[in-house]
Amino acid sequence: MKTTKKEIYDVLVVGAGVAGCYGALSFPDDVSVLVLSKYERTVSNSNLAQGGVAAVLSFENDSYDLHINDTMIAGHHANNIETVDALVHEGPDDVRRIMEYGVEFDKNENGALDKTREGGHCRRRIVHHRDTTGAEMVRVLTARVAERENIELCENTSLCALARVNSGFRADLLIDGEAHSVFCSYCILATGGIGRIYRYTTNPKTATGDGIRIAYELGASIKDLSYVQFHPTAFNSDDGEQFLISESVRGEGAYLLNTNKERFMDRYDERLELAPRDVVSKSIILENRRTGSNHFYLDISYKPADYLLNRFPGIAEGCRQHGVDITKDLIPIFPCQHYLMGGIEVDMDSRTTVPRLYAAGECANTGVHGKNRLASNSLLEALVFSRHAAEDILRCIRAGYAKVSAHPYTRDISGAPMPDNIKSEIQSIMQRAYFVFADESAVRTGIKQLENILKRLKGSKYAVTTEYCEALSMASAAYIILKEVEER
Ligand SMILES: Cc1cc2nc3c(=O)[nH]c(=O)nc-3n(C[C@H](O)[C@H](O)[C@H](O)COP(=O)(O)OP(=O)(O)OC[C@H]3O[C@@H](n4cnc5c(N)ncnc54)[C@H](O)[C@@H]3O)c2cc1C
The missing domain is CATH 1.20.58.100 (Fumarate reductase/succinate dehydrogenase flavoprotein-like, C-terminal domain)
Structure with a gap:
């Protein structure tokens, strides 16, 4: 039977997406860290991120204040200004750090970072790796994790429950379906979103809200879980499988058309196709009610084919597999669940309301997104606040807080199979x-x-x-x- 190398770890990181991996890498070599990935390490929201990471990396035509302002407008000013401030001011250094780790963002012909723009941003400030930014980040971060002797990454290992024990937690796991438990002094939940509670979502099978349920069971405060983001433009395929048509397609000039092939956003918002995504999603549903049709399209076919195939290779390929050529055809789209702004309530140090329990990334509610996330702010949030969690835990370890010790336990996982439906x-x-x-x-x-x-x-x-x-x-x-x- 597969098992973990040790029984006791300083830190358990639940999740191997950007938040989990970057958090784990933020610990020095003398801190033992176990990272869990429920399925293979490439199955996560992070791995699917297309558009990029928003950060003010130069001040030629941009400023922190502008990024803060865009974030607050998109979030309907329900954001936590302190965490927004940290996100925007600290984020650029985290982006530089992952570039040092080896993440490659696209460059323009002058060798400078190629920055794109997405809905709600007043400047081009989003760095990207073609349209597969998340996969590039996961590839590099998991490679760096694998090089670190103090970090162990276990795939196909799910956390079922956490029990509070002396100075830490017992984590009840299933490794390839077999019961196994480990002990940790600190735990960072980085389990991602809840998309799979919907039939129509861009999220992969990992996104079932496990971290949120586990934190809730321990009595942690869960805040604004109803702040769910619906992305306006998922490919509307007949087989029901959704995949995202990134906002950057509209950022690069795509038109949104109704069933009559007319642009319609001017009926709902003066920012037209570049209005924040909640506004565009709602506009589509209202237009759906007005026209009685759920047929909607994106049209970017007027741009040069070479440019489109180079800039959006992943989207072009996904559409091609469904018989749509983005250089010639209209892309059928409809809104679907995409992101969770609310989650496990955390403070500036990513501490939940349960001692020694931290949360970072999409499962956490730092308040940076308010009621609606600005495009490409979530990878940045995952970086900044997973590092905050690691820094705070390290302060506790260095201050000599008691460590967890193992204790005997029994666990029975047998029973009848759960009904399929x-x-x-x-x-x-x-x-x-x-x-x-x-x-x-x-x-x-x-x-x-x-x-x-x-x-x-x-x-x-x-x-x-x-x-x-x-x-x-x-x-x-x-x-x-x-x-x-x-x-x-
Ligand atoms: C299609 C798509 C495109 C996106 N594009 C962008 C973009 O361009 N820019 C941007 O900023 N954001 C984008 N996002 C959002 C962004 O990708 C996510 O918010 C972010 O990656 C979340 O990272 P995370 O580490 O918190 O979670 P995830 O990357 O989802 O990782 C969750 C991890 O937790 C593990 N896990 C879950 N439950 C358990 C359990 N019980 N036991 C063990 N492990 C568990 C999973 O296996 C996984 O490893 C996009 C999202 C999607 C779905």
């Missing part, structure tokens, strides 16, 4: 109740249905598998979201 039931509830707009009566019904599902999941003796833990996480996250929507 529970996850899809949760997805149907969420699609009906809260997709771009909330539907009051579906929210009320959804809450009751989710209470029932949670009762079934907790009351029946189902075998503890990754599938079961994910269903529990999805139902918990969906329930918290709908309760919040109802209260609001």
